[in-house]
Amino acid sequence: MTPTPTGTDGPAVVLDTIHKRYGEKRAVDGISLTVPRGEFFGLLGPNGAGKTTLVEIMEGLRRPDSGSVTVLGRHPWPRDPELLPRLGVQTQASAFFVRLTAREHLETVAALYRADRAAAERGLAAVGLTEQRDVRVDDLSGGQRQRLAIASALVHDPELIFLDEPTAALDPQARRALWQVLRALKGAGRTIVYTTHHLDEAEALCDRVAIVIDGRIVALDSPGKLVAASSSVTRLLVPAERLSLGDAQAIPGVLRATEDGDSIVLETEDSGPVLSAVDALAGLHGVQTRTASLEDVYLELTGSPRS
Numbered sequence: 468m469t470p471t472p473t474g475t476d477g478p479a480v481v482l483d484t485i486h487k488r489y490g491e492k493r494a495v496d497g498i499s500l501t502v503p504r505g506e507f508f509g510l511l512g513p514n515g516a517g518k519t520t521l522v523e524i525m526e527g528l529r530r531p532d533s534g535s536v537t538v539l540g541r542h543p544w545p546r547d548p549e550l551l552p553r554l555g556v557q558t559q560a561s562a563f564f565v566r567l568t569a570r571e572h573l574e575t576v577a578a579l580y581r582a583d584r585a586a587a588e589r590g591l592a593a594v595g596l597t598e599q600r601d602v603r604v605d606d607l608s609g610g611q612r613q614r615l616a617i618a619s620a621l622v623h624d625p626e627l628i629f630l631d632e633p634t635a636a637l638d639p640q641a642r643r644a645l646w647q648v649l650r651a652l653k654g655a656g657r658t659i660v661y662t663t664h665h666l667d668e669a670e671a672l673c674d675r676v677a678i679v680i681d682g683r684i685v686a687l688d689s690p691g692k693l694v695a696a697s698s699s700v701t702r703l704l705v706p707a708e709r710l711s712l713g714d715a716q717a718i719p720g721v722l723r724a725t726e727d728g729d730s731i732v733l734e735t736e737d738s739g740p741v742l743s744a745v746d747a748l749a750g751l752h753g754v755q756t757r758t759a760s761l762e763d764v765y766l767e768l769t770g771s772p773r774s
């Protein structure tokens with residue numbers, strides 16, 4: 468797993484004032500961004516925010532209208548045959564050799580990249596597909612295909628890996644197993660650009676995340692710093708059968724109280740006295756506290772309703 472020598476130690480990706488329009492639609496509207504080598508970088512944002520367009524520009528699949536792009540010290544557009552083998556790309560619509568078995572498929576991809584045949588077996592093991600190695604791609608489940616797509620993106624040991632919602636179709640165990648694979652890749656010095664709608668995943672895996680809205684970056688930092696900077700609000704969840712919304716709203720120090728399913732959610736910046744008041748009114752049995760998460764930051768920025 469030694470990275471290919473590159474002859475350069477510069478950043479993995481440098482984007483400078485990238486614009487891309489589709490007709491009147493500004494898909495990417497002046498994005499500048501540097502991803503250092505070895506970083507696990509997350510791209511977050513609502514549907515249509517421009518993430519895929521941005522990643523496709525980095526991959527050399529799309530040409531920006533203006534701005535400059537450098538990937539591993541090279542320009543990805545026009546298509547650069549020196550650069551392509553150094554990139555690993557997994558998309559939502561990965562192409563497969565469907566009549567081949569999982570192992571044959573990966574061996575074929577490995578051959579296309581001039582990687583050794585053993586890389587296929589290693590790739591199957593890395594994504595937990597060794598048992599399915601002789602199953603035809605056609606007969607794999609959705610989640611297994613997704614894992615095969617990830618193995619296909621990694622089989623030639625790329626330096627920079629683009630993953631587009633790689634855990635979307637995975638069950639919880641497979642998702643956690645993939646987190647381990649991704650952490651190992653980062654540990655081996657790879658750079659990962661990761662698009663996801665799973666905020667918990669971004670928080671658990673990413674060194675930094677960019678939140679993209681309407682083609683612009685509205686927040687860029689480590690998940691921890693984004694959460695710390697966002698709000699000092701703590702939420703207390705009290706079983707709804709023990710506390711009325713009116714009583715909750717009347718507690719001194721409660722900024723907002725809402726009903727959420729079986730719970731009354733109290734927002735406060737001073738949880739101690741509020742907890743005491745809840746104890747007096749309803750007791751603390753079943754009461755949960757929740758501090759801010761990346762999801763709260765995201766929902767605040769994107770203006771989506773909080774559940």
Ligand SMILES: Nc1ncnc2c1ncn2[C@@H]1O[C@H](COP(=O)(O)OP(=O)(O)OP(=O)(O)O)[C@@H](O)[C@H]1O
Nearest residue numbers: 489492493494512513514515516517518519520521
């Ligand atoms: N080839 C295209 N022609 C016209 N409009 C496009 C094209 N590709 C993307 N768009 C538009 O550009 C905007 C950004 O799309 P993009 O796919 O980059 O967003 P995204 O953040 O990846 O969304 P999602 O999370 O749904 O994948 C959207 O409004 C989309 O409809």
